[in-house]
Amino acid sequence: MRLELNDVTLTYPDGDGRLTALDRVSLAVPGGGLTAVVGPSGSGKSSLLAVAATLIRPDSGTVAVDGVRVEGLAPGRLAELRRRRIGIVFQQPNLLASLTAAEQLQVMAQIDGRSPRKARPRALELLEAVGLADLADRRPHQLSGGQRQRVNIARALMNDPAVLLVDEPTSALDHERGSAVIDLIARLTREQGTATVLVTHDRAHLGAADRVAEVFDGRLRVPEPTG
Amino acid sequence: MFVxxxxxxxxxxxxxxIGAVIVLITLLVGMLSGLTAGLARENVSAVTGLPADMIAFSGSGGDGGPSFSDSAVTERQWRRWAQEPGVESAEPLGVATTKAEAGDGNADGAIAAVSVFGVRPGGGLGPVPDGFGGDSAVLSEGAAEDLGAAEGDTVTVAGRELTVTEVRGDASFSHTPVVWTSLEAWQGIAPPSGPADPSDGSGGADGGGTATVIALTTDGGPDTDAAAADTDERAGTTTVTKADSLAAIGSYTSENGSLQLMRGFLFAISALVIGAFFTVWTxxxxxxxxxxxxxxxxxxxxxxxxLGQALVLLVGGTAAGTAAAAALGAAVSGSDVPFVLTPGTVLAPAAVMVALGALGAAMSVRRITxxxxxxALGSAR
Known part of the structure; x- marks a missing residue:
């Protein structure tokens, strides 16, 4: 398994007590597999994603990314793990205003200590894969919402991650564009062999997932694989 | 630096x-530095140019420290200093600010304020190594220009006629050009007033000071300070280094202090402005x-x-401001404006600007940590 969460519990301070966001959650995602996580707002979906992305340390339980256990890793090592083995597709595209579409991808090479210039061919290749080959030199304000989300997806794949974490990618898109984005993520998951977790509240897009896990009040239920 | x-x-x-702000502050600091150095040169160059390393003033210095305007040393005092071990030379120096007139005083010659420096002929303090005696004078270029006098002319200083033997150097003191003359002539022009210090052992027999200060050249040995303090006590003098003696020029202390304070505020303002900009930007x-x-x-x-981004901005803005200051300084340095254009007055403030600006930026961008x-996940909590 490329992503494994075992018995993960996460709580937040809540007044005098603590709120349980994740309650003994276990999830294993193989390479090339797309697992959708659904649930109502506040159920713990994004907390699950944040723990998997190593952005929050759980109170208990273990997390392994591409075979690397993350407990006890220093912040610097966690950052290295994120840039080399984890791709994150944000809910909002979160593109940098000063960078073109290609540069949004090239910056991933730069933060990994590699030459952004040498990374440009790979960036163009990925932009072509998401259907934006002709828009490589456009800045975010020159792109539509769907195009920005595609750049967001391509950026997540720039460093060939083992794990792809996708956070509500269709929340700002209409149904047609949302479906296109989900289909794109499913296709890239197969092509790139990533272990993909897709967090969404929109059940209309679940057909593309290999299986659907449901989270409610911090508890995760993983039914039989779909399709 | 990609992003x-x-x-x-x-x-x-x-x-x-913000770049324009840096350029303007650098320009202001550069101009102020050149002006400060120029004014300081007009104030102290005659003293800093003396071939001596210490200056002895009469008395204990009082609460306000030694002062060129109040000091009057006796012959006995400078002879005592000359006999001290470690003192290679002790030369009396008379300093007085007065008016000089070109010509013999009866014609309508140009009148200018000058500082008259009286030195012993052959003593080595004046600009002419072999010295000059009697009623001769060496004019600094500023004095010659102000008086319209040249070699062979006569100038009248406080009613005493002096023959100009040479025009040399650009020494000035307390914003007036220097007229060098013999100690004897100086004593006739500005005889030190007041009795000699009884502690000099003369019992007042000298009847008055023979000069303003004593310029000392020491061997710079490790015991120089202790020996000087000991001699001061016995001779009734106060001895300071040549650099410290500049504080004894009243106009220099107040003027330089004000200008340095302005410069310091500009440095602080620039660091704060840059820090504020990068705080907002971050x-x-x-x-x-x-x-x-x-x-x-x-x-x-x-x-x-x-930080790289801040440095690019700082170095670029400071370089442009420094270039503008140098260009403006070059334009005014030949005029009546006292402006010194040297690496010390242009590049040093620029380096301080960059260093303080970088410090301000560093304090701001550390919030990145x-x-x-x-x-970035937005809805994680």
Whole structure:
């Protein structure tokens, strides 16, 4: 398994007590597999994603990314793990205003200590894969919402991650564009062999997932694989 | 610097604005530094140019410290200093500010305020190594220009006619050009008033001072300070280094202090302005920083990027401001404006500007360390 969460519990301070966001959650995602996580707002979906992305340390339980256990890793090592083995597709595209579409991808090479210039061919290749080959030199304000989300997806794949974490990618898109984005993520998951977790509240897009896990009040239920 | 360079290009307006502020502050600091040095030169160059390393003043110095205007040393005092071990030479120096007139005083010659420096012929303090005696004078270029006098002319100083034997150097003292003459002539022009210090052992037999201060050249041995203090006590003098003696020129202390205070405020203002700009800029960039951190950028990489951006801005703005200051300084330095254009007056302030600006920027961009990458997920909490 490329992503494994075992018995993960996460709580937040809540007044005098603590709120349980994740309650003994276990999830294993193989390479090339797309697992959708659904649930109502506040159920713990994004907390699950944040723990998997190593952005929050759980109170208990273990997390392994591409075979690397993350407990006890220093912040610097966690950052290295994120840039080399984890791709994150944000809910909002979160593109940098000063960078073109290609540069949004090239910056991933730069933060990994590699030459952004040498990374440009790979960036163009990925932009072509998401259907934006002709828009490589456009800045975010020159792109539509769907195009920005595609750049967001391509950026997540720039460093060939083992794990792809996708956070509500269709929340700002209409149904047609949302479906296109989900289909794109499913296709890239197969092509790139990533272990993909897709967090969404929109059940209309679940057909593309290999299986659907449901989270409610911090508890995760993983039914039989779909399709 | 990948993102930093692109931010600089993308937010041209904002960076141009702060860049212009840096240019203007640097220009102001550069001009003020040149002016400060120029005014200081007009104030002290005659003293700093003396071939001596210590200056002895009469008396204990009082609460306000020694003063050129109050000091009057006796012959006995400078002879005592001359006999001290470690003292290679002790030369009396008379200093007085008065009016001089070109010609014999009966014609309508040019009148100028000058500082008359009286030295012993052959004593080595004046600009002419072999000295000059009697009623002869060596004019500094400023005095010659102000008086319209040249070699062979006569100038009248406080009613005493002096023959100009040479025009040499550009020494000035307390913003007046220097007229060098013999100690004997100086004593006739500005005889020191008041009785000699009884502690000099003369019992007042000298009847008055013979000069203003004693210029000392020592061997610079390790016991120089202790020996000087000992001799001061016995001779009734106060001895300070030549550099410290500049504080004994009243106008220099107040003038230089005010200008240095202004310069210091400008440095502080520039650091604060740059710090404020980068504080706002870093806060604005907070969401971008959170995204980059979530994507795996290390805090060190982000700090280097932000500091590099600040340095580009600082170095660029300071270089432009320094070039403008140098150009303006070159334009005015030949005029009546006292302006000194040297690496020390132009490059040194620029280096301080960059260093303090970088410090201000560093204090601001360190908030990058506290940006939580989790905020990039938006709905994680």
């Amino acid at each position: 930093a360079w692109r931010d600089l290009r993308f937010a041209k307006g904002r960076f141009a604005l 806060i604005q960039r907070g969401p971008d920083v959170a995204v980059l951190k979530a994507l795996g950028a290390s805090t060190g990489t982000l700090l280097r990027d932000a 506290s940006v939580d990458p989790l905020t």
